[in-house]
Each structure stands twice: as C-alpha cells, then as structure tokens.
Amino acid sequence: MSDGLKSDYQLCEEIGRGRFGVVYRCSSAVSSDSFACKSIDKRLLADATDRQCLDKEPKILQILSNHPNILQIYKVYEDQNHLHIITDLCDSPDLYQRLTTATFSELDAASIFHPLISALAYCHRMGVAHRDVKLDNILFDSRNNLKLADFGSAEWFGNEGRRTMRGVVGTPYYVAPEVLAGREYTEKVDVWSAGVILYIMLAGVPPFYGETAKETFEAVLRGNLRFPTRIFRSMSPEVKDLLRKMICKDVSRRLSAEQVLRHPWIIHGGETRSLTDLT
Template identity: 35%
Template sequence: PGDIFINEALHPLAPIEKYRGSFSEVYLVRERKTGNFYALKCVKKKQLHHSNLENEIKVLKRIKHDNVVGLEDFYETRTHYYLVMELVSGGELFDRILDRGVYTEKDASRVIKQVLEAVSYLHQNSIVHRDLKPENLLYYSSEENAKIMISDFGLSKMADHGVMSTACGTPGYVAPEVLAQKPYSKAVDCWSIGVITYILLSGYPPFYEENETRLFSKIMKAEYAFHSPYWDEISESAKDFIRHMLEKNPNKRFTTEQALSHAWIIGDTAHNDNIIQSVGEQMQKTFAKSKWKRVINATVVVSRMRRLQLSHADPPAPAPAPAPAPFFFHLNVLVLKCCCMHLSFLFNLFHFLKCVCVYIYMYL
C-alpha cells in the first residue's frame, strides 16, 4: 500500500504479521533479479525515535557475521525508512526449545557458543549490543541444525573508547553497573549472556522478584542461586561458567574470549541428559510462549530507583517460595490497574449520561 514498496527490484509477497508494530511492519519480499527472499522492515518516520534507527543502521552497515542478522540495503522516502534485512525464518529461541522433544545441556552449550562467537566479533569491532536477551536470538531457518542469529541493534553502541554511561537495556538482563549508574564497558554483554545461559538450563531467570525494589537490589548485588530440584542434574561445569559470567565486578567477569575457552563451551563437560521436561515446564510458567515483551527501559529503571532511594542495604527478606515467582508479575498488576481505571471512567460516563437524560425529561 502507498509508497511502501518503493524499489522496483523488490517484489512484495506478504506481510509478516508477527513483526507488525505501532510504527513498523515487516514484509516478505523477493528480489526480482535473483529470486532471493528478504525481510523488508518498513518504519514510519512519524513519532519515531530517529536516533535509535539511525544508530542501528550505522552499526549494521559496519558488521557482517554468520550469526548476525545482516542489513542488505536501505531506502528512505518522505514518510518511511526501509531496511532490507536478511530473512530469518526459524523462529525465536524459546519457542524452538518448547517445541522440541529432546533438549540437553549440550544443546544449550552450542547455542551459547554461537552467541559468544557473534558477540566476540562485535566487541572486536568496538560494538556493544547492550540488549541481549532470548527474544533477540532467532533461528536462521526451521531446519533442525539451523544456526542462531542475533537481531535488534537499536540499543547497540559503537564504543571506540570502551566506556559508556547511558542506562539502557532490559532489567532482567542488564548488568549491575548499569543499574548502579556507573560507567560501563562491553562486559555488560557478557553479563546478559550469563543470564540467558541460566535460563536455558533452568527455564527461569536468576533474578526474580515480585517487588521491583528487591529485584533491582538482587541484580546490583548479584544475588542468585542454583535451586533444587531444578539444578540438581545440571553439571558443575555449567554452574562454574555461569558464575564467571554473572560476576558482579565487571573487571573480573569473563570476556567473550575467556568464555569461549571454558570447558563447558569447548569441552565434553556439558551433560547429554534430556532436560526438556523440567526446563520446558518452568519456561511455560515463567514466560508466555511467543509473547516475550520488552519490559521497561533501564532509563526508567534508574529514575524509579532514584524515586525509591534504593540503597545497597539488605531489603526485608521475602517469604520463601517453593518455585520461582513469575518474572513479569508486576506487569500484570499494571495491566489490572489500567483496566480498573477504564471501568471507573465508563461508570462515571454512564452516570453523567443518565443525569443528562433525567434533566431533559424533566425540564424540556
């Protein structure tokens, strides 16, 4: 429709409904000359945060890696930006895991190795992703041995000088130094990979709290545990790998090169037992399949922390629970509050209209 398909070399086939958003849509397109398929991301200029998109384009033009979703071309019109992206059709990481009958530590190790190789490449090119999380990890195709692809570089940063200060990311995956409003480095990506590894082996996140204040405090102090029975069958090598990735001190935290040399990644220490039942059950309880949401931006987190005057002191201990609490519980509370506000508005509107009708009936 309209001027969306502005390049005659591309033939539109169908919208990809899964990626339809408020300001962008993604279409499956075919290059007329070669017959190759691509994903055309159409972004509305109106109400768009231009700096994020411009930054993403600048980063994508600079990199090319087998495990990074590539930018093939870029166009611009009066109303839209158009990004011709490499077509990645295998689905999100967690969806694929939940659809499997067999899933092992070795499978998780292979996934993390590919992520590490891609992030190592980014770091070598002075690029920090800053928003690594499972929903940004996609399978290239539906084939069983398809490779993992990293996507969404909207928050990435070309850190030629190595140090950054802007708070950004997703709280469940963001490093302590970001929440503490300290200058940070590429080590924040390694922290995020540690969180992802933890989830891949248990089905739930290492930092979970219904209360935001306690959640942020736990992240900043790197307070997590390997709960029984979920971690009973997981190798000590995997736990050691996670400990090095979730190291609070960024200077002591594993780099991507160190992580790639760990026995759990390159050796035979990863167990080959099927853990799909325990991991799958926890994933379904904690995360809604195909409903991953970007939670509040870390900038909002920092402002909330200022309002709450969060200190490093230990908060009141929560009551022990037999199983991990849902990570996004607070979002459900927010939705409930919004619903109540809408109901209250409708009730007041109904009462007002009723009064108007009575007045008309009595006096007109």
C-alpha cells in the same frame, strides 16, 4: 513506499510487528531470493533519541556484516515517512519461542550458546556493544543458523582506547547491575546478559526476577546468583562455573566474551569434563 524498494523487491506477507513498524517477507526482483523488510514509520518516533537509534542500527549492522551469526543488512531505503531495511529472513521460531515448550540439555544449550558468544566476541572486537542481548533478539533463519539481531540500543565504544559507556538501556531480566546503578560500564554488560540467557535455557527461569520491574531490578543489583538444587541437581560443575564467571557482579572478575569462548564447557560443546582444567 520508496520507488527503489518497489523496483528491487516484492513485498509479501507481514511476519512481525514492533513499536515503530512492521516486518514483511519480501523477495528480490532479480534473484527471487527471500529476505525480510523492516519498515519503520518515522512519524511514530517520539523524540531525537528514537531517531538517533534508528539511524545508528543500519550503520552498526554494516560494520558487523562479515559474521555469519549476526543479522545481515543488504539495503536501506528511505522516503518521506518510512525507513525500509532489507535483512536476512529469520522465519524460524526465535529463542524465546523455543523456550516456551521446554528447557534445553547442556548439549543443546551449548550448540546455541557457542555461536551467540562468537557473535558477541566479534562485536566487541569491532568496538560495538549490543546492550540489549535477550532471548527475543536471538533469531534463526530457515537453515537454523543463529542470527543476533536488534542493534537499536547498540553503542560504538571504539576498538582503540576502550572508552566506557553510560545510559540505562536493556531489558529488566537481562540487564547488568552496573547499568542499573548508573555507573560507567564496558562491553562486559553483554557477557552478563548472555550468562542470563544460558541460565534461562537450562533452568527455564531467569536468575533474578520479581513481581514488578522494580523488584527485578533490585534482585539484579543484589546479584545473588543461586543454583536451586531441584533445577540444577543434574547439571555439570563446568556449566555452573561458567555461569558464575559470566553473571559476576565484580566486573573485573567477569569473563570477557573472548574468555568465555575459551572456557572448557564451551570448548567441549557442553559435554561434562573434569573441573581440574578450569581456571
């Protein structure tokens, strides 16, 4: 363990485990405040791409450090075998865990979705695409504040020139069709993924799925969005309008994150309103 880490923080119990390392609860030696320490074993990195992702995540989090709904990074320590990243402690159930018990009403979904879209809009203003927005990466701290996390697949596309990106990254249920098709794409891939999250929060199932990853990818590529009557009967026209405009295969017609923030369903906090204002 890094000498600096040992002198600055007291490591406590393990609270999570991933492909490359372990997350511990830790406390500051100065303030006794609680944080999370993500300890990554560099010996488990398979190739240069893994190492590049590892190096990139702390740098991107530092760029995004001013938004209250993005996981904050406080310190990075490195020794011969490990990289240790001190972040916000998010010890409440994540969004995936919360959805294992029940779906959300429109009002409850909106209370979570607004800060998520606010975080994504900020990322895009700062020239960063997350590229792996999914339920598991939406965390909550002890005060129930939403924190968008896991920027290991994120890409800097620049806030000038708006360059496009390439590369198949993401998670089957959530990934946008233009990513799977191998085309160049923009930060709007995050809007598609966020739309899928909203759909799952309301319906309890993803809009596109199959028995295998291949079948799921094929369903995503078809992009045939449906609203089964037995599930969506009681849901407002406004939320279905928003979902159509986010989970939209035509990227030129898909809303940006900033446009999502201005949609009536978001503005009214999930309350039902007349569709006459929708554009």
